[in-house]
Amino acid sequence: MASIALHNIRKSYGNLPVIHGVDVEIEDGEFIVLVGPSGCGKSTLLRMIAGLETISGGRLSIGGRMVNDLPSKERDIAMVFQSYALYPHLTVAENMGFSLKLHGTARDEIGRRVQSAAKILALEPYLDRHPRHLSGGQRQRVAMGRAIVRDPKVFLFDEPLSNLDAKLRVAMRAEIKELHQRLKITTVYVTHDQTEAMTMADRIVVMHDGIVEQIGTPLEIYDRPSTTFVAGFIGTPAMNLLKGRIQADAPSIFRTDSGIAMPLSLRPGSADPGEELIYGIRPEQFVIADEGGTPAKVIVVEPTGAETQVVARIEGARIDGENVNMLFRERIAVKPGDSIRFALRSASGHLFSAATGRRLPEADV
Numbered sequence: 001m002a003s004i005a006l007h008n009i010r011k012s013y014g015n016l017p018v019i020h021g022v023d024v025e026i027e028d029g030e031f032i033v034l035v036g037p038s039g040c041g042k043s044t045l046l047r048m049i050a051g052l053e054t055i056s057g058g059r060l061s062i063g064g065r066m067v068n069d070l071p072s073k074e075r076d077i078a079m080v081f082q083s084y085a086l087y088p089h090l091t092v093a094e095n096m097g098f099s100l101k102l103h104g105t106a107r108d109e110i111g112r113r114v115q116s117a118a119k120i121l122a123l124e125p126y127l128d129r130h131p132r133h134l135s136g137g138q139r140q141r142v143a144m145g146r147a148i149v150r151d152p153k154v155f156l157f158d159e160p161l162s163n164l165d166a167k168l169r170v171a172m173r174a175e176i177k178e179l180h181q182r183l184k185i186t187t188v189y190v191t192h193d194q195t196e197a198m199t200m201a202d203r204i205v206v207m208h209d210g211i212v213e214q215i216g217t218p219l220e221i222y223d224r225p226s227t228t229f230v231a232g233f234i235g236t237p238a239m240n241l242l243k244g245r246i247q248a249d250a251p252s253i254f255r256t257d258s259g260i261a262m263p264l265s266l267r268p269g270s271a272d273p274g275e276e277l278i279y280g281i282r283p284e285q286f287v288i289a290d291e292g293g294t295p296a297k298v299i300v301v302e303p304t305g306a307e308t309q310v311v312a313r314i315e316g317a318r319i320d321g322e323n324v325n326m327l328f329r330e331r332i333a334v335k336p337g338d339s340i341r342f343a344l345r346s347a348s349g350h351l352f353s354a355a356t357g358r359r360l361p362e363a364d365v
């Protein structure tokens, strides 16, 4: 097992920089998820850790040893990709033992390790089958088996579940997490799916355009996103982000650009009166108010059974961006065109600078 340290890691393809100085310290045994939109550099970063991509700048250490120039096969890592690329003419057991055979490992030893990995992954009944006779989930387990038999110091996963259907993805997500809890091997897992990140990670690294936006535990990131990008990326439906200001004479009220008043449960420590700000509010922070509250008109209702998502237009809103997404865990009987009144749960707003997108430090209240 091993820790991994990335110090000011950079990558350029020709003249084009794509990773702009990434710092991440991964502890021994930790499960880290790199998440971000397509093209933000997740795979590039992972491939640099794997040694499949050269590093243009910075220091990469695994287990305390600088490995920038160490060939991939000497880094003691195992990687699982989205396309599991099993050999179709080899059985499950042969697929799993293939890399050990290449390394010249003794046959008995290969058999022993394959058996043990098959047991961990519940693949024992399938060892003599060929990949075409397996389900997608079983194939993905064989791909993981291939990584496990090598007994690596580090596991790297690049979107390993994106070829699977939704139900299988959830099942495999739990399997990978359980596997990690048992084996405790340092893992870096890449996904663009924020739900996968939230449910699997010890800590999440949110990336955007080749930089790290925030590093933290899933709940730290959810509860205190440090930028509007993270606020909008983590959580579904996404956090509502409304532009507006705080006036000097009413410091506990945020006024949107249309003049709508939103209550503030936190006092911004550093906003200048009149400075352009962004107010973030999560969809589940809305409650229907019997009396008082803010009036709004229902535009769209999306019931999923367990919850109801409502898109509403706040009364008085002159700006399209001021439609809000609300999420109710209880059943509510509303239809498009209905008038509702809403209030917010306490301690629910987030404030960001519109100029920088960064979260405002909160004053001690």
Ligand SMILES: Nc1ncnc2c1ncn2[C@@H]1O[C@H](COP(=O)(O)OP(=O)(O)OP(=O)(O)O)[C@@H](O)[C@H]1O
Binding pocket: 013, 018, 036, 037, 038, 039, 040, 041, 042, 043, 044, 045, 192
């Ligand atoms: N071999 C290459 N040559 C030039 N540019 C590349 C190369 N590989 C990747 N890039 C660019 O680097 C950036 C990061 O790509 P990368 O594959 O790391 O993104 P990603 O976050 O993994 O995206 P996705 O979620 O779509 O897999 C992209 O802009 C991509 O076009």
Ligand SMILES: [Mg+2]
Binding pocket: 042, 043, 044
């Ligand atoms: Mg990728």
